[in-house]
Amino acid sequence: MASASVRDVAAAAGVSVGTVSNVLNRPEKVTPGTLGRVQEAIERLGFVRNDAARQLRGGRSRSIGLIVLNAGNPFFADLARGAEERAAEAGLSVLVGNSDENATREAAYLDLFEQQRVRGVLISPLGDTGPQLQRLRGRGIPSVLVDRQTENSTFSSVAVDDVAGGYLAVSHLVAGGRSRIAFVGGPLVLRQVADRLEGGYRAAAERGSATLEVIETGSLTVTEGRAVGERIRALPPSERPDGIFAANDLLAMGLLQALNMSGDVTVPRDIGLIGYDDIAFASAAVVPLSSIKQPSALIGYTAVDLLLQESDGGDAFEHGQIVFQPELVPRESTATGA
Amino acid sequence: MASASVRDVAAAAGVSVGTVSNVLNRPEKVTPGTLGRVQEAIERLGFVRNDAARQLRGGRSRSIGLIVLNAGNPFFADLARGAEERAAEAGLSVLVGNSDENATREAAYLDLFEQQRVRGVLISPLGDTGPQLQRLRGRGIPSVLVDRQTENSTFSSVAVDDVAGGYLAVSHLVAGGRSRIAFVGGPLVLRQVADRLEGGYRAAAERGSATLEVIETGSLTVTEGRAVGERIRALPPSERPDGIFAANDLLAMGLLQALNMSGDVTVPRDIGLIGYDDIAFASAAVVPLSSIKQPSALIGYTAVDLLLQESDGGDAFEHGQIVFQPELVPRESTATGA
DNA sequence: CCGCGAGAATGAATCGATTCATTCCGCCGC
DNA sequence: GCGGCGGAATGAATCGATTCATTCTCGCGG
Numbered sequence: 079m080a081s082a083s084v085r086d087v088a089a090a091a092g093v094s095v096g097t098v099s100n101v102l103n104r105p106e107k108v109t110p111g112t113l114g115r116v117q118e119a120i121e122r123l124g125f126v127r128n129d130a131a132r133q134l135r136g137g138r139s140r141s142i143g144l145i146v147l148n149a150g151n152p153f154f155a156d157l158a159r160g161a162e163e164r165a166a167e168a169g170l171s172v173l174v175g176n177s178d179e180n181a182t183r184e185a186a187y188l189d190l191f192e193q194q195r196v197r198g199v200l201i202s203p204l205g206d207t208g209p210q211l212q213r214l215r216g217r218g219i220p221s222v223l224v225d226r227q228t229e230n231s232t233f234s235s236v237a238v239d240d241v242a243g244g245y246l247a248v249s250h251l252v253a254g255g256r257s258r259i260a261f262v263g264g265p266l267v268l269r270q271v272a273d274r275l276e277g278g279y280r281a282a283a284e285r286g287s288a289t290l291e292v293i294e295t296g297s298l299t300v301t302e303g304r305a306v307g308e309r310i311r312a313l314p315p316s317e318r319p320d321g322i323f324a325a326n327d328l329l330a331m332g333l334l335q336a337l338n339m340s341g342d343v344t345v346p347r348d349i350g351l352i353g354y355d356d357i358a359f360a361s362a363a364v365v366p367l368s369s370i371k372q373p374s375a376l377i378g379y380t381a382v383d384l385l386l387q388e389s390d391g392g393d394a395f396e397h398g399q400i401v402f403q404p405e406l407v408p409r410e411s412t413a414t415g416a
Numbered sequence: 417m418a419s420a421s422v423r424d425v426a427a428a429a430g431v432s433v434g435t436v437s438n439v440l441n442r443p444e445k446v447t448p449g450t451l452g453r454v455q456e457a458i459e460r461l462g463f464v465r466n467d468a469a470r471q472l473r474g475g476r477s478r479s480i481g482l483i484v485l486n487a488g489n490p491f492f493a494d495l496a497r498g499a500e501e502r503a504a505e506a507g508l509s510v511l512v513g514n515s516d517e518n519a520t521r522e523a524a525y526l527d528l529f530e531q532q533r534v535r536g537v538l539i540s541p542l543g544d545t546g547p548q549l550q551r552l553r554g555r556g557i558p559s560v561l562v563d564r565q566t567e568n569s570t571f572s573s574v575a576v577d578d579v580a581g582g583y584l585a586v587s588h589l590v591a592g593g594r595s596r597i598a599f600v601g602g603p604l605v606l607r608q609v610a611d612r613l614e615g616g617y618r619a620a621a622e623r624g625s626a627t628l629e630v631i632e633t634g635s636l637t638v639t640e641g642r643a644v645g646e647r648i649r650a651l652p653p654s655e656r657p658d659g660i661f662a663a664n665d666l667l668a669m670g671l672l673q674a675l676n677m678s679g680d681v682t683v684p685r686d687i688g689l690i691g692y693d694d695i696a697f698a699s700a701a702v703v704p705l706s707s708i709k710q711p712s713a714l715i716g717y718t719a720v721d722l723l724l725q726e727s728d729g730g731d732a733f734e735h736g737q738i739v740f741q742p743e744l745v746p747r748e749s750t751a752t753g754a
Numbered sequence: 755c756c757g758c759g760a761g762a763a764t765g766a767a768t769c770g771a772t773t774c775a776t777t778c779c780g781c782c783g784c
Numbered sequence: 785g786c787g788g789c790g791g792a793a794t795g796a797a798t799c800g801a802t803t804c805a806t807t808c809t810c811g812c813g814g
Contacts, residue, residue: 081555083800094764099802109762124551129479129531131800133468134769149496150696155488160515174512176500181443193467213462217419290719300696316686331700358638360487362669364704421770432794437772447792469770471798 082123091119102127103176104348133195137236141171142385143191143199144224144378145184149176150296152357153374154202158223160378161200168386170197177204179268179297181189185210192217195293198385200224205267220388222381225372226269227401234388234397236381240270243370243404244277247323247352250289250368250406254414256321256350257288261305261327262333264294269277271325274354278323286324289320303332311343312334320349321412327369334364334411350412358382366409373402420461429457440465465494471533479509479527480723482538482562482716483522485606486636487514489666490695491712492540495562498716506724508535517635519543522652530555536723538562538716543605558720558726563710564607565739572726572735573721580610581708581742582615585661585690586628588706588744590619592752594659594688595626600644600671601663602632609636609663629657636663641670649674649681658687659750665691665698665707672702672749676732685711688750704747711740 089094101109101116109117119125132140140297144161155165157340162172173196175187184204191199192214201207201219210232211221223235240254251259261278263271275292282290293310295302303324310318312335324330330353337345345351345365351358356371380400388395422440429456438446441452446454450537457463471477482499500510511524511534513525522542529537530552537547537552537559549559561573589597599616613630618630631648633640641662647655648671662668668691674709675683683689683703691698694709700722718738726733 084802095801096764096803097762098762102804112763112796124554126527126530126555128472128533128800130468130471130533131769132802134472134765134771134800134803136467137769139468150490150493152488152490155493158487159514171513176497177508189464192464195468216462217464245735300639300700331697335700359669359700362638362673362697362702363700366702422772434772434794435792438793441772445792450793466770467771469799470769470772472771472801475799542769 081128082125083128085126087116087123087125088276090123091116094110096107102201108244128276134340137195139195139197139220140233141165141173141196142198142200143173143175143187143194143196144201145175145177145187145191147177147179147202147204147326149174149178151298151326151355153326153355153372156374157332157378159338160375160380161382161408162378163375164379164382165385168382172382175395176204179204179265181205192219195219198222198389200381200385202226203269220385222388224377224381226398227273231397231399234384234399236377236384236400238372238377238402238404240273240404241277241280242247242356243372244274244279244323245281246277246369246404246406247274247354248278248281248288248321249284250408251321251350251352252285252288252321254350254412256319258319259288259321259323260293260310260319261290261323261325262295262303262329263298264296266294266371268298274325286412289316295325295329298329300328300332300335301336303329303334304336305332307333310349311340318343318349322349322351324351324353327355329359330367330411331359331363331370334367338364344413346413350414356407360407361409363411365411368409369407369410371407373407377402378380419466420463421466422463425454425457425461425463428461429454439660475533476535476556478507479503479511479532479534480536480538480720481511481513481525481532481534483513483515483525483529483540485515485517485540485542486666487516489511489636489664490697491664491692491693491710493719494712495697495716498713498718499712500716502717502720502724504722507615514719515540515542517603522720523548526552530557530644533557536560536727538719538723539565541607559725560723560726562715562719565611565710566737567737569737571745572719572722572737574715574722574738574740576740576742577620578611578742579615579693581710582661583619584615584742584744585612585708586616586619586626586659586752587595587622588690588746589659589661589690590623590626592659592688592750594654594657596657597626597628597659597661598631598648598657599628599661599663599704600631600641600667601636602634604630604632606636612661612663613729629696633663633667636667638670638673640668641667641672642674643670645671645674649678654689657682660687660689662689662691665693665705666697667691668705668707668749669701672705676702684749684751688752690750694745699747701749703749706747706750707745709745710744715740 177184204319352368356369517524694707698705
């Protein structure tokens with residue numbers, strides 16, 4: 079009952095194990111007659127290669143690891159899809175781990191991937207994972223940072239210019255006549271969040287008229303957004319912002335829900351709201367949500383591409399820092415009366 | 417440079433490989449002194465177990481596979497989270513594959529999992545995967561069907577009573593005074609879809625006044641929903657349904673977008689709309705979406721639980737068919753003028 | 755008829771962790 | 785002082801696919 083091994087197949091077909099392996103990996107080196115007999119035996123015995131043995135001998139696995147901040151965020155689902163596509167082209171598969179913005183979980187996945195000797199790791203890092211990644215590198219496992227620029231040119235990275243994105247977002251709000259801007263997002267240790275904020279500051283500074291206040295959140299979820307929205311709604315009009323830049327669409331949708339719950343404060347009449355990522359649901363929101371669009375699938379695709387280059391490229395390889403430009407997608411949530 | 421192996425660690429610590437293995441797996445059988453020395457060597461050499469070798473010898477891997485219909489659907493993200501949670505409790509990890517409602521991809525993932533000799537497979541099957549799953553079973557890889565009931569008691573399954581859910585949905589529409597109901601969903605080979613429709617039929621039949629028309633779609637996505645919405649909006653009022661039951665929330669959100677785009681037809685005034693799954697975005701939709709709620713994370717958690725029972729349970733194991741009950745979550749999209 | 759070379763097939767060695775039958779060691783009781 | 789006992793440590797064997805140096809087989813030219 080135990081699964082058949084190459085040895086069993088060899089016996090059944092009356093050839094040696096070496097030949098079976100050739101049939102599997104270099105069929106052109108095998109005589110048609112022999113090839114047929116072996117294939118028939120494989121079929122008959124229901125033989126399926128054991129990946130563990132393969133990898134043990136070969137030294138490298140056939141999968142790459144991907145660690146995302148939040149699997150529930152469609153942005154990452156799209157990114158994963160792109161990564162998977164490029165990996166499939168190379169005959170590899172992608173293992174997705176969800177760190178849930180939790181350093182412990184992130185470390186656990188890195189450990190897991192290290193044990194599995196994955197071909198490489200794509201990671202949307204939480205905090206400072208440098209040391210861990212260096213360590214993987216030492217073991218021959220390259221990594222690519224996704225959705226995160228890095229000053230550190232010892233790693234490849236694929237990201238979107240978050241500072242530019244933040245700038246776009248706040249500029250758009252200000253251009254619409256909003257001047258008391260609030261940035262909602264966090265934790266600020268997330269580089270993406272910090273950069274978006276940075277861009278926002280620049281835009282606000284440029285137009286002297288606008289102020290930018292920061293409301294830091296514990297995570298980037300709908301629930302968190304809703305909580306902040308409740309608080310804002312309860313503020314007296316004078317202290318209330320008239321423009322909100324949310325660090326991602328999940329937060330923005332939560333904010334929207336809470337703000338428009340009662341009629342006293344509404345988006346976009348009293349508050350202009352813009353999110354980030356332009357997830358598919360953004361346009362279907364209570365009030366269609368303005369957002370900053372990122373080429374999510376392309377990021378994943380490109381990241382795997384870089385990874386493969388590094389993995390195969392040998393010494394000649396140069397780490398690449400790829401930066402895409404974000405794009406403003408204005409919708410009703412930032413519409414002005416005019 | 418090459419990674420250190422147990423052999424290296426053994427040499428460094430002046431013990432045998434067997435002892436190193438004991439330190440790793442049964443530390444209590446090792447003298448404190450020896451244990452310390454070995455651990456120090458492990459630390460110093462940066463030794464990390466090679467999972468492939470472990471699995472090759474042990475025969476079974478430390479991960480379980482999960483195949484979902486659509487990774488972009490938050491319902492599956494939640495389900496995966498639940499699965500992951502239970503797996504982690506057992507020291508296992510979950511590999512997520514996205515079939516994207518595509519039989520070829522589904523088969524490819526099953527092959528991959530078979531090669532990896534995963535501990536078991538959780539699958540939200542597309543069509544008839546019975547034979548493939550039987551085959552895995554023959555190799556000692558049990559599977560559990562998720563989000564899908566099965567008449568076939570040779571497999572365990574965890575699902576929600578979709579017929580009941582469909583019944584709830586259509587009853588709710590009819591109770592709100594809607595009588596020309598359209599069911600939007602597909603492909604109908606998806607059991608979940610067929611069952612929801614079946615439930616809808618029952619509800620319609622029960623209230624003789626209502627008619628139920630089926631608009632079959634190619635997939636369960638926002639885009640597809642939008643397309644159908646456009647078509648419905650273009651219909652003359654007399655042919656237009658006054659209630660729509662969408663097979664999932666993604667479709668529903670797409671429909672909503674398209675329908676409410678211009679002011680002539682609106683939800684819920686002209687058409688009552690209800691979705692399925694109650695994803696987090698449903699309540700943040702243009703018009704908060706009524707839906708049928710499923711305990712998504714619990715489904716995943718329970719499925720892994722069943723899987724582990726089957727995997728460890730030996731002969732005494734009985735396949736369980738667990739069915740949860742869905743719940744109606746009425747929101748504004750089905751509100752009636754009254 | 756013999757020798758040679760190209761191509762096909764062989765099978766022992768290998769990867770690294772785990773297992774388990776065996777050996778080793780120290781100590782207690784008689 | 786010695787037999788015996790139990791706990792600790794040992795290391796050869798094992799899992800299954802792959803590799804590669806070696807052997808085998810033919811066909812053809814001389």
